[in-house]
Amino acid sequence: MSETQRKLTTIFSADVQDYTRLMGADEEGTLATLKRYRDAMSRLIGVHGGRVINTWGDGLIAEFPSVVEAVRTAVDVQNELAGLNAARPADGRMLFRIGINLGDVIVEGDDIYGDGVNIAARLQVSAPAGGIVISNTVYDQVRNKVAVGFDFLGPLAVKNVADAVPSYAVRIGEREDAPQQPRTDDVRPAMAPVAQARRPAIVGHKPVAFFAVIAIALVVINILTWQGVFWAEWPLLAIVFLAAMNWSRSQSWLDPRLAGLGVVAAGLVCINLLSWHGVFWAVWPLLAIAVVVSLRWMKRR
CATH class of the missing domain: 3.30.70.1230 (Nucleotide cyclase, GGDEF domain)
Structure with a gap:
């Protein structure tokens, strides 16, 4: 020994x-x-x-x-x-x-x-x-x-x-x-x-403000052209996804790859809920993401 x-x-x-x-x-x-x-x-x-x-x-x-x-x-x-x-x-x-x-x-x-x-x-x-x-x-x-x-x-x-x-x-x-x-x-x-x-945590303020202005503009346009359908939910989801990815990459205390996978997982859940037809199909990609995150975490240790 x-x-x-x-x-x-x-x-x-x-x-x-x-x-x-x-x-x-x-x-x-x-x-x-x-x-x-x-x-x-x-x-x-x-x-x-x-x-x-x-x-x-x-x-x-x-x-x-x-x-x-x-x-x-x-x-x-x-x-x-x-x-x-x-x-x-x-x-x-x-x-x-x-x-x-x-x-x-x-x-x-x-x-x-x-x-x-x-x-x-x-x-x-x-x-x-x-x-x-x-x-x-x-x-x-x-x-x-x-x-x-x-x-x-x-x-x-x-x-x-x-x-x-x-x-x-x-x-x-x-x-x-x-x-x-x-x-x-x-x-x-x-x-x-x-x-x-x-x-490091305040680096992303300008991009966040940019995304927020676009989101507000879309909601206002949806309301002013209202025909009984809230169509802005999908572009809003895309904007939130981009803002979350930008934020996760600006944090020095986060592993950017793990943070990105977390944002993708949250996005899949939101898509599943917004297009709900009685089936939670997001469980399978979420399982795949969980496996990748677990392997990455074990590799870090």
């Missing part, structure tokens, strides 16, 4: 955005691209002194003795993969999300376990396609050592972890040899963390 011990390390977690869609469109081509991209990622991890711990499906876990080198690796990975994607059609590009956390882990043989790994995986899920999200423990170590910008995203809730983890998005594309300019968003406010934490 392998000896179990604990250590402080930097965990690097990555996976592919929309991997299921890519596999559905071209299974063999997607697997070949995944191997090519993951080989490039593994090479860069080794160059920066890291070690690949595990790969599964479209995911990868690595660890680094240096926090700085872990962030530099992530930036190099995203830049190199962006170059590879530039030659591919927009709907065939393979975009990775990366999360990085510095934490205490349990080591057993070649594997690592614990909250430190779980937090890195949760940060990865919160990252945009082609982006990087880091924890506050990483930010504290690299803020003055890596010439990239950082955007504070607020506290991130992590399952089985008591306290929310403050997180930061890394701004990619700034030259590492460029002089580092002081930025107000690189400094965490001491007196108003709650106000900062709310920033």
